[in-house]
């Protein structure tokens with residue numbers, strides 16, 4: 001089976017409806033359907049799916065990643081801490097969870113993986129992202145990720 005190229009998936013021709021659909025559709029797929037099919041393994045699989053995608057984007061600079069986040073409306077991204085070994089990334093208005101009633105656990109592993117994969121490609125180092133706050137998961141102000149860069 002031929003895999004679907006990332007660049008192909010992002011080619012959109014919807015003259016009347018445009019480039020964006022409801023956030024609800026994404027959440028139904030990402031949160032409800034995935035967890036339903038994958039069960040407790042969904043978090044890890046989401047992280048690795050995001051990470052692979054983040055690497056496949058083949059970005060050269062952090063600005064390109066931030067631009068993509070704006071284009072795809074993943075959320076409003078802020079990076080309050082950035083050193084050679086650590087980074088903290090905050091997502092406001094997260095596409096996956098913002099506005100939900102807290103479910104008692106962080107749920108935005110896909111975004112964490114995406115950030116880790118992109119930063120890995122950009123820095124050429126190994127990156128692990130841990131979600132330390134989550135808007136819809138834990139009732140926090142942001143979906144926040146602590147990145148260890150080695």
Ligand SMILES: [Zn+2]
Nearest residue numbers: 094097108143
């Ligand atoms: Zn989130």
